[in-house]
Amino acid sequence: MSILSRRNLLRGQWRGHDVIRPPWSVDEALFIDGCSRCHACVEACETGVITVSGNQGFPELDFQHAECTFCKRCVEVCPEPIFHSTESQPWQRYAVINQTCLTYQGVACRSCQDACEPYAIKFKLRLGGIAQPEIERxxxxGCGGCVRSCPVQAITTRESDKDNDGK
Ligand code: SF4
Ligand code: SF4
Ligand code: SF4
Structure with a gap:
């Protein structure tokens, strides 16, 4: 891929939605350079969370579809050197709940809490009697299990090194 097309591709991704590569992936530019788009990871993924919905055919995760169990199959089947050691942390990803959460509109909801296996979502009672969720970083x-449980799509995930909000 030429430098220009790669640059355009990366720009498009940064301007669009936050593209989530499989866990343990190397940095975005190296991933794009190294991935041959063979889709072995897509076929191997035990939950089906890896999709090729992006227009360039690179694998990305869709938490509206499924979650990541960190089974490592994607890393193990990939023939290219585009993953860090699975002895390291898979990523610095974590969930974020935005203001469209039903509890901010005064509606009681705890769907995300039930979906979170590590019990990272705690509810705290606020004025008015509605408990609101908080993510315990x-x-x-960053498994994404809570994302599709939310009826109003109030949950996204982000990488902490892209985070400037100090949360
Ligand atoms: S670690 Fe497993 S569940 Fe997660 S993206 Fe890779 S293959 Fe899918
Ligand atoms: S379900 Fe959501 S809050 Fe719980 S660990 Fe996974 S990403 Fe984090
Ligand atoms: S599932 Fe969604 S709407 Fe319900 S409490 Fe969690 S973030 Fe709020």
Missing amino acids: ESCT
Whole structure:
């Protein structure tokens, strides 16, 4: 891929939705350079969370579809050197709940809490009697399990090194 087309591709991705590569992936530019788009990871993924919905055919995760169990199959089947050691942390990803959460509109809901296996979502009672969710960053694995449980799509995930909000 030429430098220009790669640059355009990366620009498009940064301007669009936050593209989530499989866990343990190397940095985006290296991933794009190294991935041959063979889709072995897509076929191997035990939950089906890896999709090729992006227009360039690179694998990405869709948490509206499924979650990541960190089974490592994607890393193990990939023939290219585009993953870090699975002895390391898979990523610095964590969940974020935005203001469209039903509890901010005064509606009781705890769907995300039930979906979180590590119990990283705690509910705290607020004025008015509606409990609101908070993500416990140190417990959140960024698995995405809570994302599709939310009826109003109030949950996204982000990488902490792209985070400037100091949360
Ligand atoms: S670690 Fe497993 S569940 Fe997660 S993306 Fe890779 S193959 Fe899919
Ligand atoms: S991303 Fe996973 S660990 Fe984090 S809050 Fe959601 S379900 Fe829990
Ligand atoms: S599932 Fe969605 S709407 Fe319900 S409490 Fe969680 S973030 Fe809010």
